[in-house]
Amino acid sequence: METGNSTARAEELKAQANEAFKAHKYAQAIDLYSQAIELNGENAVYYANRAFAHTKLEEYGSAIQDASKAIEIDPKYSKGYYRRGAAHLAMGKFKEALKDFQQVKRICPNDPDATKKLKECEKAVMKLKFEEAISLPESERCSVADSIDYHTIEVEPQYSGARIEGDVVTLDFVKKMMEDFKNQKSLHKRYAFQIVLQIREMLRALPSLVDINVPEGKHFTVCGDVHGQYYDLLNIFELNGLPSEENPYLFNGDFVDRGSFSVEVILTLFAFKCMSPSAIHLARGNHESKSMNKIYGFEGEVRSKLSETFVELFAEVFCCLPLAHVINGKVFVVHGGLFSVDGVKLSDIRSIDRFCEPPEEGLMCELLWSDPQPIPGRGPSKRGVGLSFGADVTKRFLQENNLDLVVRSHEVKDEGYEIEHEGKLITVFSAPNYCDQMGNKGAFIRFEAPELKPDIVTFSAVPHPDVKPMAYANNFLRMFS
CATH class of the missing domain: 1.25.40.10 (Tetratricopeptide repeat domain)
Incomplete structure (x- = not known):
């Protein structure tokens, strides 16, 4: 029975x-x-x-x-x-x-x-x-960036959008560009080239692991995935102020894909960094890669709003993004998570040759793809890439590197964040109502030096123009969503 x-x-x-x-x-x-x-x-x-x-x-x-x-x-x-x-x-x-x-x-x-x-x-x-x-083998490829001279690109007299005078990206320019984007106007290709080429030079010079110093009495904000949700990005700046020397940010990967305003997001973040390199730090996420951009919309969006050349150019620039950051020697910030082996030192991360598409395994892959798990030890990843790691793995990594906390992103959370691993790991995710359907909040974390106690701020989604998420995604994938 x-x-x-x-x-x-x-x-x-x-x-x-x-x-x-x-x-x-x-x-x-x-x-x-x-x-x-x-x-x-x-x-x-x-x-x-x-x-x-x-x-x-x-x-x-x-x-x-x-x-x-x-x-x-x-x-x-x-x-x-x-x-x-x-x-x-x-x-x-x-x-x-x-x-x-x-x-x-x-x-x-x-x-x-x-x-x-x-x-x-x-x-x-x-x-x-x-x-x-x-496709040519890596060794024979020449950089598309080297073939572009933005100075020679004409700006038509009837163009009424934001303009960069000379070679310097100013706050006035960035504000005007953001306002234009908000009203669904586009930036002239000449200035888009200028920003992306300038950022490439800047990122290429950085190490794979960047140390950030926050002076006593000053604060620092860490944001998680934004995924092309430009109007929610504007809301973060509304709530927490624009990036500046005095109000610095770290955006922890996955700026693009899924949301259909990825071009606006990436140009805004890049422009702020051109304006003031210490005002904004950018880390690579698993979506800053060719294979993801092909499927989840960024490539299609760039083609539609800019051009084929920009598709190549962004792919090149994404390979220059640093893989992790350490704040005041104490807080380790990475998009995905930790490793399949013990004993990884910060110096090992520093010495990763990151100028490539993310490999299918190894340290670089794990930094971008791994997730925490509630049980100790390590397990296979739910994603089929990277791995899952427990509180014991987190604790050992922190101890061996004399760190206090891991901050990572990469996973949507109902409240915009989650604290796990006995308080030693925080997930922060900054795309509220992800893909217009998850109903989650977004969050960012403010740290004040010297204590660096995480102060978590959550926020809800704001309205955006009626362009659906994945509007530019691979045709084929859209059939399934």
Whole structure:
């Protein structure tokens, strides 16, 4: 009798999980699907649904595992392949995705939706193969930056936007540009080139690990992911003041992608740094990379608002971004997290050759991709890249490097932040109502020297013009969102 009961109870849990999913409560949905799986581990639907919820939380590694389990239980279950294909796609694994969609098509030969997605996937793989075929090896590539002389670019007399007089980016210029962006006007390509080329020189000269000194009595603000949410960035400046020598910021990676105002965000952050290098510090996130920008919208947006040359140029500049920062020798700030091995010293991070696309493994990859976990030790990453690390790993890293705190970003949090690992690790995320649907708050952290006690400020999303997130994303990915 018991099995009948538990089957019925599992179905109830699934129904509750579906409701939570519809309300964008994805973590809760995962929890409920997991309870249903506990009661009945032979139902492929529970795994496929949980895979979808993982996808929504960008936990593509877990999504692939769940979808594979669904397929194992029922090899003819098309949704299992479909979900796995979508997760492969989200990780930029087009060839694996293609195999999964071919299976979907085999199982449902007459489904127009499956046919359409397969066609798009084939197109994406063809494009990728073509790009690989024509691309030069790293050693033979010449820098696109070296081929641009912005001085020779004409500014038409009818252009009414912000202008840089001479070679100096001033606060007046930045303010005018921000106002233009706010009103959905664009910046002339000449000035965009000027800013991006200037920032490239500045970033190239920095070490991979940057030390920041905050004098006694002064403060310093750390922001997490902004993800192209320009109007929320303006709101941060409204709440906490514009970046300046007296009011310095660190933006901790993932400036672009997903949100459809990534060009405005990146040009604003870069312009502030040109204006005053010590007013703003910028760290690389996992989305400051070609493979992510191809999928999640930045590349398409740059093409649409600027040009093909800028796509190349931004990719080059992103490779110059530092990988981590240390504030007053005490607070370690990094986009993702810590390492798969013990004993990593700050000097090891300093000596990383960062001028490349992020590799699939190793220190640089882990800095950009890892996440904390509640249990001690290390585990596989839910994302399928990097790893998960426990409080013991955090504690040892801090002790060995004479540090007090790890601050990282990389994960959406309901309150905009989360304090974990016995207070030794803080996640800060600055894109409220992420992707216009997560309902989360955003946050930033203010540190005052010498104590550097973290003062966390949270804020809600503000309205923005009606351009949907992912508006410029890979066609193919948009089908799944």
